[in-house]
Amino acid sequence: xxxxxxxxxxxxxxxxxxxxxxxxxxxxxxxxxxxxxxxxxxxxxxxxxxxxxxxxxxxxxxxxxxxxxxxxxxxxxxxxxxxxxxxxxxxxxxxxxxxxxxxxxxxxxx
Amino acid sequence: xxxxxxxxxxxxxxxxxxxxxxxxxxxxxxxxxxxxxxxxxxxxxxxxxxxxxxxxxxxxxxxxxxxxxxxxxxxxxxxxxxxxxxxxxxxxxxxxxxxxxxxxxxxxxxxx
Numbered sequence: 001x002x003x004x005x006x007x008x009x010x011x012x013x014x015x016x017x018x019x020x021x022x023x024x025x026x027x028x029x030x031x032x033x034x035x036x037x038x039x040x041x042x043x044x045x046x047x048x049x050x051x052x053x054x055x056x057x058x059x060x061x062x063x064x065x066x067x068x069x070x071x072x073x074x075x076x077x078x079x080x081x082x083x084x085x086x087x088x089x090x091x092x093x094x095x096x097x098x099x100x101x102x103x104x105x106x107x108x109x110x
Numbered sequence: 111x112x113x114x115x116x117x118x119x120x121x122x123x124x125x126x127x128x129x130x131x132x133x134x135x136x137x138x139x140x141x142x143x144x145x146x147x148x149x150x151x152x153x154x155x156x157x158x159x160x161x162x163x164x165x166x167x168x169x170x171x172x173x174x175x176x177x178x179x180x181x182x183x184x185x186x187x188x189x190x191x192x193x194x195x196x197x198x199x200x201x202x203x204x205x206x207x208x209x210x211x212x213x214x215x216x217x218x219x220x221x222x
Contacts, residue, residue: 030208043213095166
């Protein structure tokens with residue numbers, strides 16, 4: 001069972017525009033994480049936001065967390081062609097299992 | 111350098127021929143996990159391990175076996191592979207504090 005569901009499934013934008021991806025999860029969490037995957041490659045950790053945080057920034061990334069709505073969003077500002085990848089949210093269940101959403105496929109056109 | 115190493119990266123095999131995909135991590139992480147990734151289905155967890163000799167099923171364990179005899183290694187065993195196990199497989203490891211997970215580069219398995 002997937003812990004998170006992501007929206008949209010695919011997103012196509014022009015270079016320089018902002019990209020926003022949303023994630024909803026089902027159970028209570030200690031933290032929520034976002035990962036990036038270039039085509040067919042291993043996932044790379046981008047950012048982690050703890051359950052007592054509402055917003056976190058890292059370079060051009062901004063993550064928000066709303067625990068009352070069980071949702072999170074990832075904003076990539078001033079996108080570049082190199083940002084083209086799939087993005088996944090993930091969280092741990094109480095047993096320590098790390099469970100992923102379905103992912104958003106982002107395409108940034110030059 | 112902190113890393114998770116999977117081998118092989120690519121594998122083509124025939125139905126029924128036992129195979130093992132190895133996974134090794136050098137970070138002394140307690141948790142290790144196997145996922146398969148299929149188009150439109152995201153990452154689905156196969157098995158995970160909380161420590162040496164402690165493993166549990168994920169969402170899609172049928173047809174797979176794992177073992178955790180040493181902390182650093184977590185091999186995935188397909189005793190009798192079938193074509194529906196053709197997929198991209200990832201191994202991951204993380205600490206007990208539930209922080210970021212580190213992933214291997216993936217194993218693309220084709221069963222014919």
